[in-house]
Amino acid sequence: MERYKFFSDGAVYFITFSIVDWLPVFVSDNAFQIVTKSLNYCHRHQGLRTNAFVIMPTHFHAIFFHADFKAEPLLGALTAFRKFTGRQLVEYCKKHMPSCFRNAFLNAASNDRKFTFWQKTRHPEQIETERFWEQKFDYIHMNPCRKGFVRHASDWRYSSAAYWLSDGRVESEVLLSALEW
Numbered sequence: 001m002e003r004y005k006f007f008s009d010g011a012v013y014f015i016t017f018s019i020v021d022w023l024p025v026f027v028s029d030n031a032f033q034i035v036t037k038s039l040n041y042c043h044r045h046q047g048l049r050t051n052a053f054v055i056m057p058t059h060f061h062a063i064f065f066h067a068d069f070k071a072e073p074l075l076g077a078l079t080a081f082r083k084f085t086g087r088q089l090v091e092y093c094k095k096h097m098p099s100c101f102r103n104a105f106l107n108a109a110s111n112d113r114k115f116t117f118w119q120k121t122r123h124p125e126q127i128e129t130e131r132f133w134e135q136k137f138d139y140i141h142m143n144p145c146r147k148g149f150v151r152h153a154s155d156w157r158y159s160s161a162a163y164w165l166s167d168g169r170v171e172s173e174v175l176l177s178a179l180e181w
Contacts, residue, residue: 011069012051012179014136016123017082018059020108020116023101025093026057032158034088035060036173038081048077049177054140055158056147061140063127065179078122086117093117130181141165 025031032055042048047067054061066074093101108116127133141164144156153161154170163172 010071010124010126011074012063012065012127012133013074014061014063014125014127014140015078016059016061016121018119018121018123020119021104022058023093023097023104024057025089025097025101026055026060026158028096030096031089031092034092035085036158038085038088039174042077042081043175043177046077046080047073048081050160050174051177051179052137052140052160052164053158053174054143054156054160056143061136061143063133063136063140063179065177082118082122086115089117090115133179133181137164 019025026035035055039048039050039053043050049065049067051063051065053063064074064078066077090102090105093105102115105115105117110116125136127136141153141159141161144150144159145153150156153159154165155162158173160172160174160176162170163176
């Protein structure tokens with residue numbers, strides 16, 4: 001049973017989506033684009049708001065909220081996002097990754113689907129204070145530095161760090177929304 005969960009009164013969440021077996025799928029621009037384009041679609045059509053994000057080779061972290069600051073539509077938008085990106089990324093991997101990736105997605109599947117891309121958990125952590133938000137915001141942006149991929153958070157392309165550190169002068173590939181505390 002998952003320790004972390006969505007609460008009916010929750011508005012802002014730190015979320016982690018991990019790929020089954022921690023497979024390094026996010027190593028090409030095309031795989032990243034599936035996620036960034038889907039986040040933008042969900043922003044425009046489902047009210048999903050991204051405050052901060054980072055896409056790492058095996059997982060991604062983000063701070064999300066819904067435009068109306070309600071948990072139920074946030075959960076619905078995230079569920080739709082996961083389903084869509086999971087299908088798209090499985091198809092991408094079938095064409096561009098070794099067959100062992102396809103086999104891992106097949107082995108992780110449940111009775112109601114052929115393949116599973118994302119691990120079951122979303123690891124939602126409700127953000128209720130500015131201090132906790134700052135911790136998660138910094139954690140997200142420093143993740144590529146901690147892993148040794150870049151020296152400066154703003155150098156990692158698939159992150160909101162450059163946007164926020166430049167006060168919006170550097171564009172983000174994902175539509176971002178500020179939070180006021």
